[in-house]
Amino acid sequence: MPLPRIPSIRVLQNPREMALGLIHQVNATTGRACPCHGGARHDHHHHSVTGGASRPKFASTINTSTDYAFEMAASSIRYGEGVTQEVGMDCANLHAKRVLVVTDPKIAKLSPLKRVLDSLKTSGVSHDVFDQVRVEPTDSSFAKAIAFAKNYKPDVIVAVGGGSTMDTAKAANLYSTYLEADFLDFVNPPIGKGLPVDRPLKPLIAIPTTAGTGSETTGTTIFDYEALGVKTGIAHRNLRPMLGIVDPLNTQSMPPQVRAASGLDVLCHALESYTAIPYNQRSPRPDNPLNRPAYQGANPISDIWSLKALGMVIQALPRSVKNPDDYQAQADMLLASTYAGIGFGNAGVHLCHGMSYPISGLVKNYHHPGYPTDHSIVPHGVSVAMTSPAVFKFTGAACPERHLEAAKLFVGADVSNARLEDAGTILSEKLREFLYKLDQLPNGLTGMGFQSSDIAKLVEGTLPQQRVLKLAPAGAGQQENLTKLFESSMSLF
């Protein structure tokens, strides 16, 4: 059992002091240095390649209030250029009689949907199309898809689109299975009841057309709950698609700004899941495996996916944004988004995502280049990445080795002589440099029209995101700390 990373009784106030205190404390406990770094801690990421000494006998150190296990669940993934053509055979193999295809009005006119419909026709599979997905869906846009599904009674659902489409298809699948359920039954607490998904759903095949959300692998669906004006979601591993069909041909039509924004979401999925609290620091320990959340904290399996995705994003995103003919970079970004999806889908995200929701919701007069101009819009990946330099500078003290491990993947980084107490700053600076060179973000919150006087509202909008805030280092989600993080994000460069 890895040693505690963050004593839960401590409140983060001064990250550097905290780091030093932690090092002292862990050294005192273990009496030995971490063999992989100049530093001092036996970190959770060493689970799989521990140094030398053996540890106490099994189970003797278990804290029964925190979890002691993790579960990795991922959709099957089929990857290949042109592999969308197989979806009709997949439906036929499932003996599908009524396939519901879910998409948005824009994709409805593009080649990815055409490929899917052609394939269904070739295989002689009956189907109908719901093409009214709302980008950034709401409970009422979900309701339309749910009503359509309840009426059509599909035996297989195929989602073709970005995260909004895949998330809408998940909701349609869930509520057309639990016919009697109230919508809030499955919605995350405190807004809903957060009931587990304990019945078999219909097979869902998810075909992403953006390289961002990784929703094809996860059991998460996100929407705006209109009554309260907040983002929330439904999350259970049994909500995940049966199969993700990951076909680089389907992401070719993305404009560069959409590539950038969705790619920044992947970057933050990878970084946040890798730096989330470890699964065995999360509480409460579930009384039934069905209640173990998908956002369970970092674990040895999610770590593999998150780090791999991070390395790929750092290499491929700049090329994919700057060179529309770099098909290999586009393909790598698509695969990275799937990898990061498996990572955060089994670990969770934390501060960047939690803080992004009020940023998107409260923006007043900002039009991101390359996006529709009829209403204010901050693309999800942009609102997420906006706070990342501040966030990782702050979280560095909680797990400095992980921050250095992540920093190492950035081009030109050399952390061989870095001090643990500088880990957050080092990662933050590499990240800021990466974002600056990518040149796709406004210069901080002021660049989107926010003022200092808006910070209180941004904090207020973040506080309800407990599902993700609880995966941040202890105390990070407190009002005072969130205020500082927003303040530091007013200007980036």
Added chain:
Amino acid sequence: MPLPRIPSIRVLQNPREMALGLIHQVNATTGRACPCHGGARHDHHHHSVTGGASRPKFASTINTSTDYAFEMAASSIRYGEGVTQEVGMDCANLHAKRVLVVTDPKIAKLSPLKRVLDSLKTSGVSHDVFDQVRVEPTDSSFAKAIAFAKNYKPDVIVAVGGGSTMDTAKAANLYSTYLEADFLDFVNPPIGKGLPVDRPLKPLIAIPTTAGTGSETTGTTIFDYEALGVKTGIAHRNLRPMLGIVDPLNTQSMPPQVRAASGLDVLCHALESYTAIPYNQRSPRPDNPLNRPAYQGANPISDIWSLKALGMVIQALPRSVKNPDDYQAQADMLLASTYAGIGFGNAGVHLCHGMSYPISGLVKNYHHPGYPTDHSIVPHGVSVAMTSPAVFKFTGAACPERHLEAAKLFVGADVSNARLEDAGTILSEKLREFLYKLDQLPNGLTGMGFQSSDIAKLVEGTLPQQRVLKLAPAGAGQQENLTKLFESSMSLF
């Protein structure tokens, strides 16, 4: 699309000549050096982090006779010390009325089974136990389990044991679902028909008690087909368990020799899957995704698992064998066996496994230390590892970067100045040193009582293993090459 790694028209005869020819040929095609090595090739493992230049537009270079896609499917994995206690709740969550517990006579008396039965009782789940699994199962030992399952009519199956038990449970699940099927319908060609598994099977929960097979994550089951006296199996991703419960408490009872032998199986799973031909060099391209084999060749996802597992085995296996109190090493080996299972389960194994079957089958008077003495026995992992130094020396020419990448993970390896043409030799030597220090193998085939005059029969017994031989570099499975590999394995140290 990665470049061809091995021209399929060539026959491997002199690996060094072949490597040089290949380098020349690929250089001529790409006109640029591989950015990650001093070498020259744009290897398949760069798929995910390509160097700089863009490549030809999508799909223009696809060879329609080979596959163009890969599919990653893995069981859900739940890991934790003591997590076996949750299996009763899992069955209750599945609304199970009749749970069939499958185990072998030895485990039937040990704590892992007790934990499972206690948990089922606590959750009030009705169950029955089949404890007649044969270690190294046969079609007739499978038949007993199948008959038991047909009679008991379970709605959930729980396997508690090593690979033999999990494989037997898979067979019982399959044939108690396809009640009318002939046993050979699903068995791998050329012995059986190799039909795909196209119906939903009962949920199977696999609980490994050894750190070796990784069978808890795969859709493969292996047995001796008595009529022909050969090892064969059934392999389809839909045969895989729903959930693997990976609990280090369950592997505590293994004696050191069993730890060693099963750990060597993990080592070869990792090395063989990482050096298998790439998925897009495998033919034929399937006409239906249902016919895409689980053993599909190396791919960007299997690579992640295989390399990660390899690194863990190299670190943890010696400790786990030599220090019975090193619980962290034991836990790491268990996790590594699961990781390697996901890797080879989605890529395949090749020569070491193909050649191991006649070694185990033809051995006459060999009693491996720590194993039963009433009959000759070569533990599977021992027969697999026996040929590994010869095999990887030979396969080095086909994908030298991968051999160097693997060699780098061994303790004290420095391949920074290595020449590509030495890659096979370098990996082979690191491996031989590792095996020598582990001190758990007889000194080659002669150490097991084989003589030069037995080689023809060993080759003859290998040739039918086409399912795995086809994943070895082109020509490697030919009689002449297999003869050389067995000759080189007569003495190891």
